[in-house]
Amino acid sequence: MTDQPYPWPDDHRGAVAVTVDVDGPIPHLWKSRDASPRLAELEQRAYGPRRGIHRLLRTFERADVIGSFYIPGAYAEMHPDVVRAIRDGGHEIGLHGWMHEPPTDLDRATMASTTRRALDLLGELAGGTDRVVGYRSPSWDMTEDAFSVLTDLGIRYDSSMMGDDRPYRMHGMTEVPVSWVLDDAPYYRYVGGAAPGSPPRSPRDVATQWCDEIEAAEAEGTLAVITVHDWMSGRPAPAHALQRVLDRIAESDAWLAPVADIAAHHDQIVAGHPVANTAAQADQGAR
Numbered sequence: 001m002t003d004q005p006y007p008w009p010d011d012h013r014g015a016v017a018v019t020v021d022v023d024g025p026i027p028h029l030w031k032s033r034d035a036s037p038r039l040a041e042l043e044q045r046a047y048g049p050r051r052g053i054h055r056l057l058r059t060f061e062r063a064d065v066i067g068s069f070y071i072p073g074a075y076a077e078m079h080p081d082v083v084r085a086i087r088d089g090g091h092e093i094g095l096h097g098w099m100h101e102p103p104t105d106l107d108r109a110t111m112a113s114t115t116r117r118a119l120d121l122l123g124e125l126a127g128g129t130d131r132v133v134g135y136r137s138p139s140w141d142m143t144e145d146a147f148s149v150l151t152d153l154g155i156r157y158d159s160s161m162m163g164d165d166r167p168y169r170m171h172g173m174t175e176v177p178v179s180w181v182l183d184d185a186p187y188y189r190y191v192g193g194a195a196p197g198s199p200p201r202s203p204r205d206v207a208t209q210w211c212d213e214i215e216a217a218e219a220e221g222t223l224a225v226i227t228v229h230d231w232m233s234g235r236p237a238p239a240h241a242l243q244r245v246l247d248r249i250a251e252s253d254a255w256l257a258p259v260a261d262i263a264a265h266h267d268q269i270v271a272g273h274p275v276a277n278t279a280a281q282a283d284q285g286a287r
Helices: 026-031 039-063 073-078 080-088 108-126 144-152 203-220 236-251 259-271 279-286
Strands: 015-021 068-071 092-095 168-170 173-175 223-229
Touching: 015 039, 015 203, 015 236, 015 259, 026 039, 026 073, 039 080, 039 223, 039 236, 068 073, 068 080, 073 080, 073 108, 080 092, 080 108, 092 108, 092 259, 108 144, 144 173, 173 259, 203 223, 203 236, 223 236
Parallel strands: 015 068, 015 223, 068 092
Antiparallel strands: 168 173
């Protein structure tokens, strides 16, 4: 990639994706697998499937936003109705490990087996494995083996790395980059016991920060991938702040699309095909 302006569809000045890491209690169960989980954090995270994800879905519906939801396989196994609700809302469903296990903790064989297991289950709930085309690392870290496993499974893009502010290619796969600044965890993740000055931050401040990022993406012609979690941004004030961000996106000239559409658009550019004019065309071209 060069520093030339990136060709977004319909001459949009930048792009935005709104994504949800549907983690709930699964990361805590993985981290505490060799000991009894702490009930306080377990219940704090259980807010996600109990209340938070439903509030986020309503927020997306009010804003007429189609998002990308990355779901651990174990979460889908525990809460299949949640996955069906995400599907019925027209949202993209993507891979997020089985037990939210980071690829850096796994050998290649284990990564392959757990990812295949998650793909089969999410595909069944989403309406076919061909509808699950993306992956997000539970740790926002990757290995060469992880990319190889995803390629072997037919996954078309990853959204875990931060090497650019536009889509790019990495290990033969389209990468749709993320950013810690646009993730809710640095602002809201608090499970007790931390020193003064740690999170949580004011949702109003977070909304202001994210609106600034959207304005910068529009000015620079880049990509802003917002990432929220069901058990954090699904609470009332953070969800209301997210609504203000979605309203700001609607006022911008940025292309708002699911990550799968953004990846498919980039695939067309890499292949030298004419740039699709709409997200739907880009998605159709990828399938």
